[in-house]
Amino acid sequence: xADRELEGKMIIVPARIDDVQTGLKNATxxxxxxxxxxxxxxxxxRYFDTRTGEFAQRRIALRVRGSDGSEFITLxxxxxADGQVQKRLEVEREMSPESIGEIIAKLADFGILxxxxxxxxxxxxxQSHELVEISKRxxxxxxxxxxxxxxxxxxxxxxVDRVTxxxxxxxxxxxxxxxxxxxxxxxxxxxxxxxxxxxxxxxxLSKKFPGALQPSPHSKLAIANALDQLADSGRLASFLEEGxxxxxxxxxxxxxxxx
Numbered sequence: 001x002a003d004r005e006l007e008g009k010m011i012i013v014p015a016r017i018d019d020v021q022t023g024l025k026n027a028t029x030x031x032x033x034x035x036x037x038x039x040x041x042x043x044x045x046r047y048f049d050t051r052t053g054e055f056a057q058r059r060i061a062l063r064v065r066g067s068d069g070s071e072f073i074t075l076x077x078x079x080x081a082d083g084q085v086q087k088r089l090e091v092e093r094e095m096s097p098e099s100i101g102e103i104i105a106k107l108a109d110f111g112i113l114x115x116x117x118x119x120x121x122x123x124x125x126x127q128s129h130e131l132v133e134i135s136k137r138x139x140x141x142x143x144x145x146x147x148x149x150x151x152x153x154x155x156x157x158x159x160v161d162r163v164t165x166x167x168x169x170x171x172x173x174x175x176x177x178x179x180x181x182x183x184x185x186x187x188x189x190x191x192x193x194x195x196x197x198x199x200x201x202x203x204x205l206s207k208k209f210p211g212a213l214q215p216s217p218h219s220k221l222a223i224a225n226a227l228d229q230l231a232d233s234g235r236l237a238s239f240l241e242e243g244x245x246x247x248x249x250x251x252x253x254x255x256x257x258x259x
Contacts (some may be wrong), residue, residue, distance in 0.1 A: 005076070005090035005188065006082075008198045009216055010205065012160075012183035020185065021160050023209065025142055029149065031204035035158065036145035043067050043074035047135040047221055052105075054112050061221050062103070062131075064095070071095040075103050084215055085195045086200050112251035135224040138164045146187070146201060155193035158203055159186045164244075165224050167231045178236065180227055181244045182220075185213065214251070218258050226254040 012020050027035050033235045044066040049055040059078035064071060079091030091106055092095055093099030104114050112115035114130055139161050163182040206213055218226075230236040230253065239250030246254075 003089060003091050005088050006085055006195055006198055007186055007191065008085045008202045009186045010186050010202065011216045011251065012185060013212050013214065014181070014183065015248075016243060017162060017183035017245075020183070020209050020212055021162065022160065022184070024144060024160050027144075027208075030146070030201065030208065032149055032206065033156075033201060034147050034148040034149050034152075036147060036152070036154065039143045041067055041141050043139040043141055045135075045137050045220075046141065047224075048131040048134055049134045050112070050114075050130065051132055056225075058110050058112070060107075060110055061219070062107075073099055073103055074250065075106050079217075079219070081196050081217060084200070085198045086193075086217065119182055121242060135228075136166050137198065137224060146197075153192070154190050155197045157190050158186050158201065159188070161186065163220060167200055167227050167236060176195040180236075180240065180242055180246060180251075182213065182223065183235075184216070184220075184244060201222055218254070222258055223254060226257045229257055230254075 011197070025038065029035065046064045048062045048064070059074040061074075063074045063076070071094070072092055074090065074092040076091075080087045089106075091103065093102060105208065107114055141162075142160045144158045145154040146158050147154050148197075161182075161184050163184070165182060166177045167178040167180060173235040186206060187198045187205075189195070189198050194198050202215075227236060230239060230250075235253075239247050239253060241247050
């Protein structure tokens, strides 16, 4: 499944984030699937685009991820929906001159020509005349392997994410220092996993946590962009609950902005 992503996700209702996170840390089975090895990590994700927004116009994303002292560069292509599952190109490599060259070549396939000077590790050097940082977030992630009961071969990876978005500061300072909390679960096919596997696990999660999970077709980057729109319009604060979580009305407004 190299360079292809099959993934489905659901938003966690803010009041149930701890419930879902604890439940999936301790669970061993999920409707015919075994939940195996568990890991916990903190991810720092930064997204880049050209100054004219060419990546967004073509519905692609360029991400630099920091995790456990390592950096990874990832290019994601446009998504195609298959029910609750999103299919798309995903090229993820550990940051190196060679991987950057590969990403540049892939960008050229999308008709975007980037000079090498603007893409040199570390990630800070990407902010040149070629690329600018458009979004940043931190994620506390708990990951579980998913395999069919009686078979130890993983077919999916289940992640529970507690995300902190950093809204861009507007000209009037409305979002200055503003952090927005967001929770979601992701199910991504691995190995011989398929759309059917991802769909099965999403359905099993909905049954295990009734009322706690809501399907969402939106990527984290899309949600971050919508939050920036709310900040730019001076409305972000009105959609935040105590503690910085988005209200139900906030998610409804994000859906309206992105659909």
